Amino acid sequence: MKAQFLAKEYNQLTSQRNRLFYVIGVLGVVNILLAATVYFMIGKERVIVVPPVVSNDFWVATDSVSDSYLEQMTSFFSSLVLNVNPSNFSKRSEQLLQHVDPLSYAIVKAEMTEQEVDINRRALTSAFHPMSFKIDRKNLTVEVKGELRLLSGNTPIGSGTQSYQIRYSNRNGKLYILDFKEVRNVQ
Numbered sequence: 001m002k003a004q005f006l007a008k009e010y011n012q013l014t015s016q017r018n019r020l021f022y023v024i025g026v027l028g029v030v031n032i033l034l035a036a037t038v039y040f041m042i043g044k045e046r047v048i049v050v051p052p053v054v055s056n057d058f059w060v061a062t063d064s065v066s067d068s069y070l071e072q073m074t075s076f077f078s079s080l081v082l083n084v085n086p087s088n089f090s091k092r093s094e095q096l097l098q099h100v101d102p103l104s105y106a107i108v109k110a111e112m113t114e115q116e117v118d119i120n121r122r123a124l125t126s127a128f129h130p131m132s133f134k135i136d137r138k139n140l141t142v143e144v145k146g147e148l149r150l151l152s153g154n155t156p157i158g159s160g161t162q163s164y165q166i167r168y169s170n171r172n173g174k175l176y177i178l179d180f181k182e183v184r185n186v187q
Contacts, residue, residue: 043062044061056068056071056072058072060173060175061173062172062173063170064137064170065137065140065170065175066137067135067137069175070133070135070137070140070142070168070175071133071135071142073168073175074130074133074142074144074166075130075133075144077096077099077166077177077180078128078130078144078146078164078166078180079128080092080093080095080096081093081096081115081180082126082127082128082148082164083126083127083128084119084124084125084126085119085124085125085126086119086120086123086124086125089115089116089119089120090116093112093115093116096108096112096177097109097112099175099176099177100176100177101169101171101176101177101178102176103178104176104177104178104179107179108177108179108180111180122152123152123153124150124151124152125150125151125152126148126149126150126151127148127149128146128147128148128149128162129146129147130144130145130146131145131146131147131161132144132145132146133145139167140167140168140169140170140175141165141166141167141168142165142166142168143163143164143165143183144163144164144165144166145161145162145163146161146162146163147159147160147161147162148160148161148162162182163182163183164180164181164182164183165179165180165181165182165183166179166180167179
C-alpha cells in the first residue's frame with residue numbers, strides 16, 4: 001500500500017515537473033522574441049520633447065525632427081530671447097542657456113550677458129510676435145519673421161518687421177541651439 005502511494009505521488013510530481021518545464025520553455029522562447037524585437041528597434045525610437053505650448057503634432061527621432069517641432073521650438077526660444085524686460089531677462093536667458101549646444105555655450109552666454117547689460121542700461125522692453133517660419137530641416141535651421149516692438153521705459157522707440165535665424169544641432173533626439181542671430185534684410 002505504501003509503495004502504491006509513493007508511486008502515485010512520484011507520478012504526480014513528475015507530471016507537475018514536466019508541465020513546469022513546458023511553461024519555462026514557452027517563457028524562454030517569448031523572452032528571446034522580446035529581446036530580438038528590442039534589438040531590431042534600437043535607433044528607431046522617437047523621443048517626444050514637448051514645448052510649453054503645443055499647437056501641432058510633432059515627432060523627434062534620433063537623427064531627425066519634424067518641421068512642426070522645429071517651428072514650435074523656434075517660437076518658444078524666440079520668445080525667451082525677444083519678449084524681455086529688465087526684470088525677467090536673467091531668468092529667461094538661464095532657461096535658454098539650458099538648451100544651448102555645449103560647443104556653442106560660451107559664445108551664446110557672452111551674447112546673452114552683453115544683451116542683458118544693454119537691456120538694463122537702456123531699460124528696454126521688447127515684444128516679438130512671430131508671423132512666418134522658413135524651415136530647413138536638413139540643416140536644422142529656422143528663420144522666423146515677425147513684428148518686433150521696442151520700448152524704453154514706457155516710451156515706444158521702434159517697431160517693425162524683423163527676421164531671426166536659429167541653427168540647431170540634434171544629438172540623440174535632443175535639439176540644441178547652436179546660434180540665434182538677427183537676419184539683415186538685403187533690399
